[in-house]
Amino acid sequence: MSKTLQAIRGMNDILPEQTPVWRYLENTFAQLLDGYGYKEIRLPILEFTELFARGIGEGTDVVDKEMYTFLDRNEESLTLRPEGTAGCVRAVLEHGLTGGGQVQKLWYAGPMFRYEKPQKGRYRQFHQIGVEVFNQPGPDIDAELIVLTWRLWKKLGLADSVTLQLNSLGSSEARATYRDALVAYLRERFDQLDEDSQRRLTTNPLRILDSKNAQTQSLLADAPTLHDYLDEESRAHFEGLKARLDAVGIRYEINQKLVRGLDYYGRTVFEWVTDKLGAQGTVCAGGRYDGLVSQFGGKPTPGVGFAMGVERLVLLLETLELVPAELNSPAHAYLCAFGEPAELAALALAERLRDALPGLRLLVNAGGGSFKSQFKKADKSGASYALILGDDELANRVVGCKPLRTDGEQQNIAWNALAEHLAACMQA
Numbered sequence: 001m002s003k004t005l006q007a008i009r010g011m012n013d014i015l016p017e018q019t020p021v022w023r024y025l026e027n028t029f030a031q032l033l034d035g036y037g038y039k040e041i042r043l044p045i046l047e048f049t050e051l052f053a054r055g056i057g058e059g060t061d062v063v064d065k066e067m068y069t070f071l072d073r074n075e076e077s078l079t080l081r082p083e084g085t086a087g088c089v090r091a092v093l094e095h096g097l098t099g100g101g102q103v104q105k106l107w108y109a110g111p112m113f114r115y116e117k118p119q120k121g122r123y124r125q126f127h128q129i130g131v132e133v134f135n136q137p138g139p140d141i142d143a144e145l146i147v148l149t150w151r152l153w154k155k156l157g158l159a160d161s162v163t164l165q166l167n168s169l170g171s172s173e174a175r176a177t178y179r180d181a182l183v184a185y186l187r188e189r190f191d192q193l194d195e196d197s198q199r200r201l202t203t204n205p206l207r208i209l210d211s212k213n214a215q216t217q218s219l220l221a222d223a224p225t226l227h228d229y230l231d232e233e234s235r236a237h238f239e240g241l242k243a244r245l246d247a248v249g250i251r252y253e254i255n256q257k258l259v260r261g262l263d264y265y266g267r268t269v270f271e272w273v274t275d276k277l278g279a280q281g282t283v284c285a286g287g288r289y290d291g292l293v294s295q296f297g298g299k300p301t302p303g304v305g306f307a308m309g310v311e312r313l314v315l316l317l318e319t320l321e322l323v324p325a326e327l328n329s330p331a332h333a334y335l336c337a338f339g340e341p342a343e344l345a346a347l348a349l350a351e352r353l354r355d356a357l358p359g360l361r362l363l364v365n366a367g368g369g370s371f372k373s374q375f376k377k378a379d380k381s382g383a384s385y386a387l388i389l390g391d392d393e394l395a396n397r398v399v400g401c402k403p404l405r406t407d408g409e410q411q412n413i414a415w416n417a418l419a420e421h422l423a424a425c426m427q428a
Contacts (some may be wrong), residue, residue, distance in 0.1 A: 038106065043110070105131075114126070134301055163253060164250060166254055167270070168230060170266070185239070186223070206259040225256050266290055337374075356419035361427065398412040
């Protein structure tokens with residue numbers, strides 16, 4: 001007996017009843033970014049593995065444990081993208097988009113892939129909307145990115161359900177000095193660390209700061225703090241960012257343990273978090289990566305960006321019952337036609353109605369059927385009105401219009417008056 005075909009674990013179908021809220025979220029964000037002058041870039045799903053190894057960093061969980069990597073027929077190592085920033089940097093370098101100090105404000109959307117344990121809000125194929133800005137070194141652009149996400153939360157009704165956490169990782173030199181101090185502190189307490197933190201101590205010790213292990217967190221209470229090691233330039237940058245957020249009225253929390261999971265970050269890092277989704281609390285995260293372009297062989301180029309998880313935002317909207325009711329609105333009308341002459345006329349009539357009423361949601365019966373069967377389909381569709389076209393209506397150039405959700409009587413409407421009649425029905 002053959003095995004039933006099904007989707008790969010952690011890679012989910014997005015069914016027709018689910019897609020309206022996805023489109024609503026994506027469209028709302030695209031319109032918002034248009035208003036801020038950001039332009040869309042579309043990136044490959046597959047990249048050479050080296051891109052992520054160099055960009056994200058050897059020793060990170062993403063590179064070491066989570067990437068989908070394989071050899072193609074040319075024996076070249078390829079990887080399904082686990083995040084979007086590295087690919088975007090590669091694209092702007094490859095096409096010279098940042099040459100001569102050109103400012104680029106870009107955004108992208110699409111699936112990412114990580115081999116993780118699937119759970120609610122965390123999947124192996126997940127979707128992100130990301131924003132990247134190049135050749136803007138100051139705290140003003142960091143603030144703009146945070147402000148536009150804040151505006152998105154307001155548009156979606158989420159402003160009271162998310163909290164902004166901020167940190168500065170400082171320069172690479174300051175961070176290296178702090179790393180040495182942290183490692184020295186933790187080595188003296190190595191046996192008290194959880195197993196994962198013991199491993200990270202030699203590969204990526206800053207990630208120990210956001211360990212979920214309670215005993216490790218208690219050890220960190222007396223550990224050196226990152227801001228004690230910040231260089232003056234990074235400190236001034238961070239103060240400039242906070243001043244701009246204060247000017248707009250955006251509340252934030254300073255979280256010195258916020259380090260992000262990717263090696264390329266420096267200076268500003270931030271997360272928008274919620275307590276409405278259990279363990280999966282981060283809905284948007286990002287920061288500054290001024291050294292990444294040069295790390296890929298380009299000239300030193302300031303960079304900053306963020307990514308937000310579409311699945312988690314959809315889940316948050318659904319959990320808080322903030323999905324607009326009109327997203328799942330049924331058809332306005334269902335057009336029933338009886339007999340081939342009526343079917344031909346119905347097809348032409350439907351297209352004239354769509355021309356006249358761009359917002360009209362009109363279903364046209366397909367497959368023929370008796371009056372009873374077509375009327376049953378019309379009712380099942382959820383449409384507000386059934387439009388009826390048979391031999392008598394055809395001869396008199398009228399259409400029967402029968403309310404399906406109220407007790408109103410059927411009316412015969414002349415063809416040339418039908419669009420106006422339906423327009424009034426749509427507004428009722």
